[in-house]
Amino acid sequence: MSDPTSDGVEPLSRETVAVVGSGLIGASWAALFLAHGMTVRAWDPNPEALETLRGRVRLAVRQLRQLGCRGQGRLVIERDLAKALAGADFVQESTPERLELKHDLYETIEADISRGTVIASSTSSMTWSALSRKMRHPKRLVVAHPFNPPHLLPLVELYGAAPRPVSRAAAFFRRAGKTVVVLKKEAPGHVANRLASALWREAVHIVAEGIADVVDVDAALVDGPGLRWAVMGAHMTYHLGGGAGGIESYLEHLGPSQERRWQSLGSPRLTPRVRKKLIEGVLMEAAGRSIETLERERDAKLIRMLRARK
Amino acid sequence: MSDPTSDGVEPLSRETVAVVGSGLIGASWAALFLAHGMTVRAWDPNPEALETLRGRVRLAVRQLRQLGCRGQGRLVIERDLAKALAGADFVQESTPERLELKHDLYETIEADISRGTVIASSTSSMTWSALSRKMRHPKRLVVAHPFNPPHLLPLVELYGAAPRPVSRAAAFFRRAGKTVVVLKKEAPGHVANRLASALWREAVHIVAEGIADVVDVDAALVDGPGLRWAVMGAHMTYHLGGGAGGIESYLEHLGPSQERRWQSLGSPRLTPRVRKKLIEGVLMEAAGRSIETLERERDAKLIRMLRARK
Numbered sequence: 001m002s003d004p005t006s007d008g009v010e011p012l013s014r015e016t017v018a019v020v021g022s023g024l025i026g027a028s029w030a031a032l033f034l035a036h037g038m039t040v041r042a043w044d045p046n047p048e049a050l051e052t053l054r055g056r057v058r059l060a061v062r063q064l065r066q067l068g069c070r071g072q073g074r075l076v077i078e079r080d081l082a083k084a085l086a087g088a089d090f091v092q093e094s095t096p097e098r099l100e101l102k103h104d105l106y107e108t109i110e111a112d113i114s115r116g117t118v119i120a121s122s123t124s125s126m127t128w129s130a131l132s133r134k135m136r137h138p139k140r141l142v143v144a145h146p147f148n149p150p151h152l153l154p155l156v157e158l159y160g161a162a163p164r165p166v167s168r169a170a171a172f173f174r175r176a177g178k179t180v181v182v183l184k185k186e187a188p189g190h191v192a193n194r195l196a197s198a199l200w201r202e203a204v205h206i207v208a209e210g211i212a213d214v215v216d217v218d219a220a221l222v223d224g225p226g227l228r229w230a231v232m233g234a235h236m237t238y239h240l241g242g243g244a245g246g247i248e249s250y251l252e253h254l255g256p257s258q259e260r261r262w263q264s265l266g267s268p269r270l271t272p273r274v275r276k277k278l279i280e281g282v283l284m285e286a287a288g289r290s291i292e293t294l295e296r297e298r299d300a301k302l303i304r305m306l307r308a309r310k
Numbered sequence: 311m312s313d314p315t316s317d318g319v320e321p322l323s324r325e326t327v328a329v330v331g332s333g334l335i336g337a338s339w340a341a342l343f344l345a346h347g348m349t350v351r352a353w354d355p356n357p358e359a360l361e362t363l364r365g366r367v368r369l370a371v372r373q374l375r376q377l378g379c380r381g382q383g384r385l386v387i388e389r390d391l392a393k394a395l396a397g398a399d400f401v402q403e404s405t406p407e408r409l410e411l412k413h414d415l416y417e418t419i420e421a422d423i424s425r426g427t428v429i430a431s432s433t434s435s436m437t438w439s440a441l442s443r444k445m446r447h448p449k450r451l452v453v454a455h456p457f458n459p460p461h462l463l464p465l466v467e468l469y470g471a472a473p474r475p476v477s478r479a480a481a482f483f484r485r486a487g488k489t490v491v492v493l494k495k496e497a498p499g500h501v502a503n504r505l506a507s508a509l510w511r512e513a514v515h516i517v518a519e520g521i522a523d524v525v526d527v528d529a530a531l532v533d534g535p536g537l538r539w540a541v542m543g544a545h546m547t548y549h550l551g552g553g554a555g556g557i558e559s560y561l562e563h564l565g566p567s568q569e570r571r572w573q574s575l576g577s578p579r580l581t582p583r584v585r586k587k588l589i590e591g592v593l594m595e596a597a598g599r600s601i602e603t604l605e606r607e608r609d610a611k612l613i614r615m616l617r618a619r620k
Contacts, residue, residue, distance in 0.1 A: 229540070233529065236528055239604070270566075
């Protein structure tokens with residue numbers, strides 16, 4: 001897939017990105033930026049993470065080659081945060097979801113980078129308001145939440161309080177091949193995880209109520225709505241569900257029945273009994289495959305799907 | 311794709327299916343059965359539907375050829391229901407969602423078919439209990455809900471009150487290439503539409519609250535969780551989200567935050583203001599493409615995805 005000649009002649013981007021936090025998400029970001037020709041300076045609060053980083057990045061870059069990403073950026077591993085930040089055009093922070101840790105980190109980062117540099121946070125559970133609270137220049141912070149695995153799933157969700165850093169971040173992520181969705185208002189879980197959480201609540205309810213087993217709920221999703229949502233969004237699906245009259249006709253004729261269905265959806269609790277059912281069901285579905293094997297299978301399929309969807 | 315020689319020598323199935331109701335869903339079922347070598351006897355309460363049936367079926371069969379379905383069944387269009395039912399090994403009912411219509415129809419069908427023949431209903435909104443209420447032999451009825459478009463999306467959800475008809479129906483649908491999910495307990499919307507409805511409720515909430523626009527919510531789904539759910543179910547996804555400890559670890563460490571997220575999900579109403587936002591957003595996303603064009607685009611992508619996922 002890779003073509004060293006053209007890679008050498010035409011690097012895709014000359015940017016330098018500081019990858020702050022090099023765990024699962026950070027390594028995946030690093031691979032994506034490298035495969036788009038960027039220079040990555042990676043750091044992690046836990047020095048052990050840096051030891052395995054190169055191997056993890058290599059694997060992800062190999063997957064990106066299969067998707068046609070030919071950039072050959074340079075990976076520099078830094079044990080000193082200030083060095084990782086030196087000369088960074090963009091900062092991607094993917095440290096553990098602990099508010100104090102991030103507040104302290106942002107204080108250090110702000111001291112070390114130039115005023116115009118955007119600090120993007122991969123946070124999945126925290127809001128911009130909470131994260132930026134103690135910053136000197138809070139508007140330079142942009143929430144930039146990827147979907148796991150970040151180097152394969154195109155989505156990045158952005159939220160920031162000022163248009164300039166958000167549009168800079170959007171342009172940056174588009175250069176890295178991402179689909180950018182900008183939130184107009186912040187919300188816990190942003191958009192995608194709110195949707196995922198809403199779906200899972202009902203999936204848990206269905207298992208808890210004994211309507212169907214874990215393995216069957218997952219099969220129904222993957223071979224039904226999931227496959228369709230890989231191709232067409234939920235709103236657009238109801239446009240097609242309305243026949244010739246589209247969404248307007250759908251809302252008129254089937255809106256009331258959707259509202260009734262919403263009333264019938266469950267509000268499960270993760271009690272010990274429900275947890276036990278979920279754990280037993282998932283282990284049955286995994287059928288002895290390790291997490292690593294399941295990830296490999298998922299990634300191989302995702303790559304084939306992404307190539308097919310182009 | 312098709313190989314007339316092997317098709318002629320080795321028909322995939324010799325069954326005869328009565329397709330009762332030949333609208334959008336019935337035509338799609340007919341195409342699937344034909345492409346698996348079955349004989350289809352099609353009828354519709356509205357004679358006009360039968361006039362366009364052959365053309366609609368031909369288009370869907372052509373799509374199934376791209377998925378490697380090589381059967382060449384025979385399509386017989388009947389204006390008389392009794393003739394469509396004569397000699398049927400299986401009945402697939404896909405008439406409009408009106409309870410009285412279906413009750414009357416089942417009375418006729420029961421009189422015309424042999425005792426062991428299963429009557430499968432494509433109903434999306436009705437339960438087995440409601441549908442079977444007036445039947446002489448209610449246990450022969452099986453809810454068999456496909457996901458639109460039924461000839462392309464693999465899922466069929468089954469529910470019946472007796473094991474024998476359900477296992478017969480399951481075997482039949484597997485011969486027709488479907489992924490079969492059997493519900494242990496009936497529920498309005500079965501499994502897949504309950505999941506879809508739960509997700510859409512939150513998608514509507516996000517638009518109603520001004521967090522993101524219709525087009526962005528759809529993009530986030532398609533390039534984030536949707537794509538992943540085409541490959542891996544929701545429960546299994548959280549197994550991988552738990553790291554080395556899997557679902558057990560996920561539930562222990564992140565279960566409480568999921569429960570809090572569930573509390574934060576919306577309960578929108580389809581008020582005139584919300585409807586207007588949805589309609590405007592969907593029309594913007596459609597960008598002038600007709601329903602027919604959107605369907606064609608969806609189907610072409612679904613076919614490529616199905617081939618890639620194999």
